[in-house]
Amino acid sequence: MRALLVVNPNATSTTGAARDVIAAALGNQLDLRVVHTDHRGHAAELARSAAGDGVALVVVHGGDGTVNEVVNGLLGEAAPGTVPAEDTPAIAVVPGGSANVFARSLGLSPDPLEATQQLLEAIAAHSVRKVGLGGADERWFLFNAGLGWDADVVHAVEQRRSKGKEATPGRYFRAAVRHFLRSARHPARLTVEVPGHAPVTGVHMAFLSGSDPWTYFGDREVHTNPTTTPDAGLGLFGVTSLGPLTIGRVVPQMLGRDSPPRARRLLRMDDVAEVRVHCAEPTGLQLDGEYLGLRSEVHFYRVPLALGVLVPPALNRR
Known part of the structure; x- marks a missing residue:
């Protein structure tokens, strides 16, 4: 499975050592490309490009703001009654922020390494959950x-x-x-x-x-x-x-x-x-x-x- 790992190196609870472990673990299961964000809006740009490039999965290692950017990049402008395209990439979250509300609402561990193990289980089982999103005018929100x-x-x-x-x-x-x-x-x-x-x-x-x-x-x-x-x-x-x-x-x-x-x-x-x-x-x-x-x-x-x-x-x- 082709996948993109979007990493926010400035997120509150990320470390260089943990990021290396996460990338290595996921790289053993996925055809993985890793990119670090370096400006606001970069995660959305990366997700938008991934959606157009046939990537099947976007993994986000960062806080809730980074996850929000990725979702808005993947889905484009929100509107009532929107039906996302069938080939829209799925996402996965490895928490790296201070609150990690979205990941925790799904039952994922706030610990990045434990959450990575949960993600590996999901990849092995091809386990995808469809969730609803909120819209605020033209922007998506998760939680x-x-x-x-x-x-x-x-x-x-x-x-x-x-x-x-x-x-x-x-x-x-x-x-x-x-x-x-x-x-x-x-x-x-x-x-x-x-x-x-x-x-x-x-x-x-x-x-x-x-x-x-x-x-x-x-x-x-x-x-x-x-x-x-x-x-x-x-x-x-x-x-x-x-x-x-x-x-x-x-x-x-x-x-x-x-x-x-x-x-x-x-x-x-x-x-x-x-x-x-x-x-x-x-x-x-x-x-x-x-x-x-x-x-x-x-x-x-x-x-x-x-x-x-x-x-x-x-x-x-x-």
Whole structure:
């Protein structure tokens, strides 16, 4: 099988020694070409070229942002009802980032060498799982998207990383607290529209998830819509109050998993096919932990069975 291994050498948890071991192990099973990314958007360029060159599998060793780039490069622009071409390469993920939300949502080990062993099992068994993807206007996302507070947090951490700082859980936590306090003083004003439901106005932040957990703080899972899976519709989560009673009730529920978060000023829906969000003023958007800038309106939607992902047979729930 012809395969491309896309490596982000700047990802948080990659090392040169581990990358060599991973490449050697995969090279024993695949006709493998290895390329290291060297600029933003490079992974998408490599994936786009691989799709046109008849490569059957693209393996990604990096963080969630690198995986997102590869998927957007393979599939091109997103649109509701998109049906990917039959010959679109499958992907596989060897985690190398700080959170690795997509890989972990599939049940893959966060340890790169253990995940490589899982991938070798998948290759031997030809075990491919078809998963759904989210769309946000013309861009694909794998596991989460957000307008407002979380996008501001992602942007702040990205700025720190551009100055050589690591994306640690502590840095995310400090940015989250700082931007929450800022949001409480100057909340975003969003209108959320879901077909079949009355529009909800006065929403201060909106999250869309394509899997559960929505994200992680270190090893601590964060749940907004616990029943969401890569095989179902999107989970929608938002709040219409940033007051201490609402946030004090919702945050502990998000960090637990006994039941879905519930509160009077909480907007939460499961298995949603599409959502439109209108912003009273331009608001930050993030997809899979990548900040995309300010938007005044975003159309979110789900495309089922959009992507083939190699997973070991034990994790291939069909």
